[in-house]
Amino acid sequence: MTGSLVMLRHGQSEWNQLNLFTGWHDVDLTEKGRAEATAAGTLMASEGLTFDVSHTSLQTRAVLTHHLALEAMGMVWLPVQRNWRLNERHYGALQGLNKLATTDMHGEAQTKLWRRSYDVPPPAVDLSSPEHPVNDPRYRLLPPDVLPATECLQDVVARVLPYWYDTIVAQLRAGLDVLVTAHGNSLRALVMHLEDISRDDIAELNIPTGAPRRYTFDHNLRVASAAYLGDIEAIAAAAAAVARQASA
Secondary structure, eight states: OOOOEEEOOOOOHHHHHBOOOTSSSSSOOOHHHHHHHHHHHHHHTTOOOOEEEEEEOHHHHHHHHHHHHHHHOTTTTTEEEOOOSSOOOOOOOGTOOOOHHHHHOOHHHHHHHHHSSSSOOOOOTTSSSSSSSGGSGGTSOGGGGGGGGOOHHHHHHHHHHHHIIIHHHHHHHHOOEEEEEEEEHHHHHHHHHHOOOOOTTGOOOOOOOOOEEEEOOOSSOOEEEEEEEEHHHHHHHHHHHHHTTTTT
C-alpha cells in the first residue's frame, strides 16, 4: 500500500497580517500564526494521524509552523527534509508591496493577472536587489542560475514537481506517511498536479493558512481521496479571505 500525504500551509505570517506580497522574503509568524500551527498539530493528532517523514521549505514561516505542529503531536523527533523547491513563489518587484495598494496603482485586472495567472510573472528584481535570493546566504550553495528573480505559477510547478517525483513519490511508494509544510503557491502547484486542475481553474484555488489537507492514493499513486481536516465552513471562509486580499 502507498502512504498518505498531508499538506499544510504555514500559519499567518507578519506580512500576511499586513497584506503584503511576501514571496521569498523571510518573515516570522504572528501570534495568530503560531496558534494556527499548534492547532493544526492538535487537529492532526486528534484524527489519529502520524507520519514517517516530513518536508518543509527553507523559509522561517514554514519551518516554524512545521515544528509547532509536530510539537503539538509529540513528534518533534520526526525526520525533516528542507528544500528550496518548496519555497513560496517569488513575486519579483511586488515583494514587500501592499496588495490593495498595488491594485490601486495598477488596476484590479493587472494585479489579478500577476497574482493568479498561470504564466504571467510580475516584473523581475535585478541581481543587486535584497529581494533577489542570490543575496540570501541560505541559497549560497545553489547555482545562481536556478534562483528566481520573479516567478509565475508555471515556474513554481516546474521547480516543485522534480522534488515531488524524486523524493516524495519514492517515500509514498515505500508506504511512508508524509507531511509537507510549505506555502500557498508551492502547495497550489502540487494540488494542481495531483488533482489535475486546469490552468484556468487553478486561478480560483486559494489555500488557507494552518488547514491540513489529507490525501490518500491508490496503488498507481492516483488520488483516492482529498479533504481538509477540521471545520469545513471555517476553512471555506478562510480560503475566500485569501481570494479577497487584493480586492478593494
